[in-house]
Amino acid sequence: MSMSYTVQRSTKASRVAMTVGVLIVIGLALAPYWASRGDLRMMVEIFYYLALAQMWSLLAGYGGLVSVGQQAFVGLGGYMLFALAAFGGVNPILALVLAGVITALVAIPTAFVAFRLTGAYFAIGTWVIAEVFRLGFAQVSALGGGSGMSLPASIVRSIAESRSGREHLVYWIALAIALGSILMVFLLLRSRWGLAMTAIRDSETASESLGVETYVTKFLVYVAAAGMTGLVGALIFLQKLRISPDAAFSVQDWTALVIFIVVIGGIGSIEGPIIGVIVFFLLREIAADWGSWYLIVLGGIAVATMLFAPRGIWGLISDKWDINLFPVGRRLITEKD
Amino acid sequence: MQDMLTLSGVSKSYGSLTVTDDLSFSLKQGEALGVIGPNGAGKSTMFNLIAGGVKADKGEIRYDGGDVTGLSAAKRCRMGIGRSYQIPHPFAGMTVFENLLVGGAFGDSVPEKESYDRCVEVLDKTGLLPKANNRAGSLSLLERKRLEMARALATNPKLLLLDEIAGGLTEQECHSLVATIKDIHASGVSIIWIEHIVHALLAVVERLIVINFGAKIADGDPHEVMNSPEIKQIYMGIEADA
Numbered sequence: 001m002s003m004s005y006t007v008q009r010s011t012k013a014s015r016v017a018m019t020v021g022v023l024i025v026i027g028l029a030l031a032p033y034w035a036s037r038g039d040l041r042m043m044v045e046i047f048y049y050l051a052l053a054q055m056w057s058l059l060a061g062y063g064g065l066v067s068v069g070q071q072a073f074v075g076l077g078g079y080m081l082f083a084l085a086a087f088g089g090v091n092p093i094l095a096l097v098l099a100g101v102i103t104a105l106v107a108i109p110t111a112f113v114a115f116r117l118t119g120a121y122f123a124i125g126t127w128v129i130a131e132v133f134r135l136g137f138a139q140v141s142a143l144g145g146g147s148g149m150s151l152p153a154s155i156v157r158s159i160a161e162s163r164s165g166r167e168h169l170v171y172w173i174a175l176a177i178a179l180g181s182i183l184m185v186f187l188l189l190r191s192r193w194g195l196a197m198t199a200i201r202d203s204e205t206a207s208e209s210l211g212v213e214t215y216v217t218k219f220l221v222y223v224a225a226a227g228m229t230g231l232v233g234a235l236i237f238l239q240k241l242r243i244s245p246d247a248a249f250s251v252q253d254w255t256a257l258v259i260f261i262v263v264i265g266g267i268g269s270i271e272g273p274i275i276g277v278i279v280f281f282l283l284r285e286i287a288a289d290w291g292s293w294y295l296i297v298l299g300g301i302a303v304a305t306m307l308f309a310p311r312g313i314w315g316l317i318s319d320k321w322d323i324n325l326f327p328v329g330r331r332l333i334t335e336k337d
Numbered sequence: 338m339q340d341m342l343t344l345s346g347v348s349k350s351y352g353s354l355t356v357t358d359d360l361s362f363s364l365k366q367g368e369a370l371g372v373i374g375p376n377g378a379g380k381s382t383m384f385n386l387i388a389g390g391v392k393a394d395k396g397e398i399r400y401d402g403g404d405v406t407g408l409s410a411a412k413r414c415r416m417g418i419g420r421s422y423q424i425p426h427p428f429a430g431m432t433v434f435e436n437l438l439v440g441g442a443f444g445d446s447v448p449e450k451e452s453y454d455r456c457v458e459v460l461d462k463t464g465l466l467p468k469a470n471n472r473a474g475s476l477s478l479l480e481r482k483r484l485e486m487a488r489a490l491a492t493n494p495k496l497l498l499l500d501e502i503a504g505g506l507t508e509q510e511c512h513s514l515v516a517t518i519k520d521i522h523a524s525g526v527s528i529i530w531i532e533h534i535v536h537a538l539l540a541v542v543e544r545l546i547v548i549n550f551g552a553k554i555a556d557g558d559p560h561e562v563m564n565s566p567e568i569k570q571i572y573m574g575i576e577a578d579a
Contacts, residue, residue: 003457003461005453005457007453192442192443192448192449195431195435195438195439195442195443195449196439196442196443198428198430198431198435199428199431199436199439201428201430202427202428202429202430202431202473203426203427203428203429205390205422205426206422206426206427206428206488207428207439208389208390208409208410208411208414209388209389209390209410209411209414209420209422210411210414210439210440210443210444210488210489210491210492211411211414211415211440211443211444211445211446211492212411212439212443213409213411214411268430329432329435330432330434330435330438331432331434331470332432332434332457332460332469332470334457334466334469
């Protein structure tokens with residue numbers, strides 16, 4: 001063939017974004033030395049919402065799996081941390097990682113059940129599964145039944161001696177998990193699987209007839225997202241130091257707000273959840289004392305976004321300027337000779 | 338020559354509506370077969386049955402010596418059945434090049450980097466090279482149809498199913514499409530082509546079948562089929578002018 005070509009992965013925008021990103025991450029990693037205790041707490045919250053949003057966007061945006069039951073895995077991760085640390089004598093940091101692994105394993109049989117349903121039935125099915133988890137954990141008296149339990153003081157001290165030491169450690173773990181979730185989605189999208197997932201996002205029918213095993217791909221996405229969600233769940237309750245079925249399996253906290261973040265930011269992209277989480281926390285700070293009007297405004301914004309900008313804020317930006325901050329694309333550069 | 342594809346007694350109904358009715362025919366290795374029939378005759382459903390998007394209620398489909406009736410569309414694609422859709426299904430958010438890579442990396446079961454050569458070659462052959470880095474969602478309808486064929490070719494098919502890709506082309510474009518398809522055929526790919534643009538079809542195919550109400554009503558030499566009184570009656574106004 002009389003043609004030479006190269007396939008380019010990164011773009012100018014992505015190289016600039018990478019540099020800025022590294023500087024931001026360094027600044028964030030040093031936050032315990034410049035931010036107040038309250039700020040750190042809120043940033044931990046931002047980080048875990050960012051990770052949850054990345055996972056939901058991966059699921060719904062690429063796998064087409066609109067789950068309303070991710071709280072099942074948040075709660076399971078949280079409870080696994082408490083059970084392993086309080087009863088298994090496992091170091092809490094190790095327990096955090098194990099909680100993610102166990103959650104991924106539990107997601108396998110869960111997927112077999114949930115995947116029998118599609119579309120709206122899948123959404124409702126995942127919610128029902130999460131409710132079953134909640135009711136199930138409320139029956140376990142060793143874990144405090146319906147009223148829950150606190151992490152024993154000796155275990156809390158084993159994380160770090162001082163309160164600020166513990167808070168800093170939790171902060172760094174949260175930062176690592178948030179970055180890890182972005183990295184996970186990035187690496188997935190950049191790989192061969194990214195081609196398959198993006199194809200499934202755009203047309204499941206065409207993906208199948210081009211050789212993509214859509215069931216297997218979606219299954220793997222579901223299990224991977226569950227594992228990361230479980231890890232985040234463990235982190236959330238490591239910060240809170242107390243867990244109960246209602247808090248652990250809250251559909252509003254761990255799914256509804258996450259969907260809001262992804263929808264306004266932009267579904268099916270890495271940038272969308274990042275923008276969404278920033279917008280969400282800004283809104284929350286502004287509207288902190290609006291009472292229930294806050295939720296009404298939030299709902300209104302989500303509805304307006306779905307109607308007028310279905311691909312969210314990032315969708316508007318990337319359509320207008322055709323940019324990608326994360327180099328997941330493949331550009332073909334040819335020279336005829 | 339050996340039969341590459343055989344449909345025996347294949348039927349498909351949706352409720353009381355029979356879209357494929359006891360359909361049987363064979364395709365020889367390397368053959369180019371044309372399919373015509375009125376709108377709604379069940380031609381695209383026939384492709385769905387062959388490619389695996391729709392499962393047959395009755396009958397058997399054999400491909401490359403094995404029974405594929407129960408296999409998934411993805412599996413059949415990897416076995417070498419490539420198809421285009423009449424109504425294009427582009428991966429709108431991906432570039433044209435990335436659309437082809439899906440076919441290359443999955444349909445042809447090779448690592449992504451090894452599929453680059455083939456995809457670039459197909460882009461060149463189908464005239465999509467200037468659009469390689471455009472989002473597929475930004476393509477015109479004609480370009481989308483070309484993308485359908487290009488993606489199917491990226492899977493390195495042994496059997497290529499083309500579903501109405503010549504409609505709406507100018508004389509010039511139709512000419513170059515026919516040349517491209519002849520090229521593909523000459524390289525050893527078997528082809529089944531559903532097309533309303535009969536003169537384009539007849540320039541390529543060696544055999545023609547006619548489908549009406551889901552059943553095969555004629556099968557044979559293209560010019561004989563087109564000249565039979567029964568077909569002329571169904572095709573009032575559509576004359577073979579090739």
